[in-house]
Amino acid sequence: MEIDMFDETNTVKEEHQKLVHDVVAFASTFLELPDNSELSITFVDNNRIQEINREYRDKDQPTDVISFAMNDETDDDLPINFASLGEDFPHNLGDIIISVDKTAEQAESFQHSFERELGFLALHGFLHLNGYDHMEPEDEKEMFGLQKEILDAYGLKREES
Numbered sequence: 001m002e003i004d005m006f007d008e009t010n011t012v013k014e015e016h017q018k019l020v021h022d023v024v025a026f027a028s029t030f031l032e033l034p035d036n037s038e039l040s041i042t043f044v045d046n047n048r049i050q051e052i053n054r055e056y057r058d059k060d061q062p063t064d065v066i067s068f069a070m071n072d073e074t075d076d077d078l079p080i081n082f083a084s085l086g087e088d089f090p091h092n093l094g095d096i097i098i099s100v101d102k103t104a105e106q107a108e109s110f111q112h113s114f115e116r117e118l119g120f121l122a123l124h125g126f127l128h129l130n131g132y133d134h135m136e137p138e139d140e141k142e143m144f145g146l147q148k149e150i151l152d153a154y155g156l157k158r159e160e161s
Helices: 014-030 046-057 100-110 114-129 137-154
Strands: 002-007 037-044 065-069 091-099
Touching: 002 014, 014 037, 014 114, 014 137, 037 046, 037 114, 046 065, 046 091, 046 100, 065 114, 091 100, 091 114, 100 114, 114 137
Parallel strands: 002 037, 037 091
Antiparallel strands: 065 091
């Protein structure tokens, strides 16, 4: 899996970028995605993610993570048949944008490590890119159960208080 990372904040430590890369790569293997899958992850601050949230989701507030799936079809889109492109053609999943500020805020609020929150948000965005959602109770149960299973298997378990 190819994962391109961009740090617009110039504050994300190399070890944290590696953690995000490794969690997403682990999840890709866990979901048995093709090796030629690719995506990008961008780290931003609260101001930037608020701009993105306002522009694309009509929500004028910062959020923790936003995903833009390449496979999300709208009525105007033509469906992409990746199989017809050949197995060597890269399978672009989309883009994940993570607020570093929100990551720190939520880690403190949930009383767990910055690393645990960062890994959780990266995985959450990654699952959205792969068609998982939490709009309906049964979908939420499936997605959140899968998140816990992957994070536990990776070793980023939620600390019990």
